[in-house]
Amino acid sequence: MSAFDDVYAGNAKFAKKFGNSGLTGRAARGLAVVTCMDSRIDPLGLLGLKAGDAKILRNAGARVTDDVLRTLVLAVYLLGVERVLVMPHTDCGMTKVTDSDVHGLTQERGVDTRSLEFHTVPDQNEALRHDLLRIRTSPFLPEGMPVAGAIYDVRTGRLAPSLH
Numbered sequence: 001m002s003a004f005d006d007v008y009a010g011n012a013k014f015a016k017k018f019g020n021s022g023l024t025g026r027a028a029r030g031l032a033v034v035t036c037m038d039s040r041i042d043p044l045g046l047l048g049l050k051a052g053d054a055k056i057l058r059n060a061g062a063r064v065t066d067d068v069l070r071t072l073v074l075a076v077y078l079l080g081v082e083r084v085l086v087m088p089h090t091d092c093g094m095t096k097v098t099d100s101d102v103h104g105l106t107q108e109r110g111v112d113t114r115s116l117e118f119h120t121v122p123d124q125n126e127a128l129r130h131d132l133l134r135i136r137t138s139p140f141l142p143e144g145m146p147v148a149g150a151i152y153d154v155r156t157g158r159l160a161p162s163l164h
Contacts, residue, residue, distance in 0.1 A: 023052040030082035031055070032075045036089055040154045042125040043087070055081055061094030062087060062133035063119040073140045083146040084130050090153045094121045108143075124151065129164040 021116045029032075031054040033043050043049075043056045057068055064086065075081035097117045106113045121127045128149045135147045149162035 011163070020051050027053065027055050027075065028079035028080070029053040030080055032057060032072060032081040032084045033087055034058075034062055034064060034068055034072075035087040036060065036092060037092070038089060038092065038154070041087075041152060042087060045146065046152065046157060046159070047085075055079060061092060061119055061121050061127070062089070062131075063094075063127065064134045065119060069134070069138055069140065072135065072138075075143060076145070084135055084148075086120070086128060086135070086147070086149045087125055087159070088128055088149075088153050089151060090155065092121065092124070094119070094135065095124055105125070125162070125164075128162055132162070132164050 024090075031049075031051065033047070033054055034057045035041055035043050037058045037060055043058075044051065044053065047054070054072075057071055059065065059068065072081070097120055099120050102118050102120065103113050120162060128151070132147055132149045135141060135143075149164055150159040150161065152159055
């Protein structure tokens with residue numbers, strides 16, 4: 001038995017009904033969404049989108065890291081993205097720890113993670129403001145490209161648009 005048998009079985013079921021073979025890989029609605037890896041978030045569903053409509057970039061805390069910027073450049077210049085929504089969420093685990101906490105937890109298990117920056121979120125509104133500014137001022141992305149932020153409430157399913 002493999003630790004992934006359930007995943008492969010789920011894929012076999014999915015493939016029987018698969019109907020998206022005609023999608024091109026471009027963002028049909030011109031949208032990229034930067035959101036958290038939290039499994040309570042269904043980015044397409046909560047935004048009323050379907051497969052092929054948007055590029056979804058996920059990481060812990062919905063942070064705009066160097067890799068997210070790299071991916072946004074590719075999405076804009078190669079894949080039809082014209083606007084970006086940064087969408088962190090309520091009850092995020094990244095707001096409950098610091099980088100030092102994570103380093104301590106891994107150290108307890110004999111793993112030294114001090115070379116990694118985890119981009120934990122002590123103040124979610126400040127982190128969102130910072131990340132939106134990072135996209136808006138990137139010399140690699142089109143000037144004036146629409147960029148917005150909104151916090152997704154995992155308890156109600158609603159978005160609260162940011163004023164930043």
